[in-house]
Amino acid sequence: MNGSEIFFECLRREHVDYIFGYPGGALLKVYETLYDVKDIRHILVRHEQGATHMAEGYARATGKPGIVLVTSGPGATNTVTGITNAYMDSSPMVVFTGQVPSNLIGNDAFQEADIVGITRPITKHNFLVKDVKDLAMTIRKAFFLATSGRPGPVLVDLPKDVMNSECVFHWPEHVEIRGFKPTIKPHENQVRKAAKIIAKAKRPLLYVGGGVIASEATAELRKLARELNIPVTMTLQGLGAIEGDDPLSLGMLGMHGTYWANQAVNNCDLLISVGARFDDRVTGKTETFATHAYKIHNDIDPTNIDKNVTVDLPVVGDAKAFLKGILKDLPKTREDHSAWLGQIDGWRKQCPLCYSIDDTSLKTEFVIEEVSRQTDGRAVVTTDVGQHQMWTTQYYKFKNPRSILTSGGLGTMGYGLPAAIGATFGVHDRPNVLFCGDGGFMMNIQELVTAVYYKLPLKIFLLNNSFLGMVRQWQELFHQEKYSFTDLDQSNPDFVRVVEAFGCKALRAETPEQAREAIEKALAYNDGPFFVEFRVIKKDMVFPMVPAGASISDMLLDRLNPKTMV
């Protein structure tokens, strides 16, 4: 077999069903072989960044690694943002890049880039294949690394001559990397100790993140929360770990978290962190974060422990294994948490999430809440980055895990559309919905072609306020209302016409009534993507808000608009 044939044979062995890719000179042989490959679907993107976000959207929605195939040089460098995004959010991804022939590497050859050097700090690991004999083992290792322990992106660089060379195919059944031995099973004594402490706590709080979703541990988490009546607050990536409308769900915590979730953090006597990393958007000022609480921290990555916040009981290991262990080791005695839950309910009533609305204008909050209602919280929701992203966390009541696909760590505008496309390839039994702002939509709008061409039943909901809304919010609150280069009113295109030109169904909604109808139509349409532009008001802000670097007890609840209940 030649290198290209070995390549596809390896992907088959790894059960790959989709590749998101774009051909080019260094990959000609690979694409020649691909021409006759029938059992792996290649999705042609329109920009390599789109391919990476699609692969990540697919990975987060399905739990399987996302696969990217791009050419050398610019094809490879265009993947950098998407790889970084996957690295920050711990998404399993394997990126294959073409490379100039081995004998030209280092010569500044045409379309040469040192992509292995460039991506070293943004991949879990990366490889340059120098000999076709190493190809199968390298691919095996790449998949193993991407999906084991804390997931992440792995890059494999494929020189053109390697893909042309012949060798006997041998699939390594066994793979071992001596420098990579993640702790999956947590230390028994630590788990037993944690179980005892959890059973005794008077005001416990579960703080859960993407690790619970990645390890498919929601059943265990929900069981623990319900058995002991422990309230649960989730990070951006943890949403869906417990149903958003469950009385024990406090919603998201942190900068744009709910008032009652942050109050619960400040007042709990035990904080049980599972698969979360004490990110600065969660903790605010670390010195004042959960100061009254004994802290248990379960994480599969030991570097996350004591990185931002020092904890009392670290438990390294897989979230599912940890939660199973806790459930097994729980003492029979139970503390009554009704007073604690009552206190939290008081905070919930004191400062509920709210917005005002009238019949003639639209707000993003309303649109998201309406979509949540019409989909019963069961859609796979992808967001872009900014205000609409935070409102999604507040007003979409996620019922299931793997339901929010969003750029958390890196905050990549332009992530939304391609990630939603990737998710729509992977998930067919639930509606796929994208919430996107007018800024981010323009950043990868070319991928609309991909959605149209493959007739993907994706609902694209554009929340158009003609502003870079989140930046505008900060400018209004902290930068003397100097709206420096955030007003897009004069430069935005007519989105409905643009989208129609791509061959996509498109509607515009300007009132709540129109919005309701448009959402219904979009959700009922399954012959391809359906786009709705919601013309939402400009001057709207996401509250509550913890200013950057402040304590999470210092929340801005609502500074300009009168507080009104819906």
Added chain:
Amino acid sequence: MKHIISVLVENKFGTLNRVAAMFSARGFNLESISIGETEDTEISRMTIVTRGDDRIINQILKQLNRLIDTIKVIDLTNQPHISRELLLMTLKLSKSTQHEIFELINVFKGKVVDIKQKSITIEVVGSPDKINTTIDMFRSFGIKEIARSGTVALNRGEH
């Protein structure tokens, strides 16, 4: 506090870059780093000298472990160990100073590795502290050039 960390790594291209890049990306101090093959040609030993409080050193050790190409990470600081550094130093030489220079070389158990009419290159091996002292003591003669190897270290054998 100063720490000496010994790291066994895969002897592959790019490994040194991975380690050094991790230090710079995370803002860790990197005082010296030296690397060479071990008795097993597939494995190299890196000796890293760094500074930080306990929390930072802990992070450094964990971040080093997290790299796929690191096989073993040992903080030698608080266990019996031997650390050495090699100094090559070229000094100005004149009739009036040569006697004193040769005496000092003897004090530091150094070696003359090259000598010309107006310059002399010496070699001194020792702990990083001794190397610092050596340099200080020779400074008045006029140092033309210095090359230091960085620290290499091993823990003391068990038997």
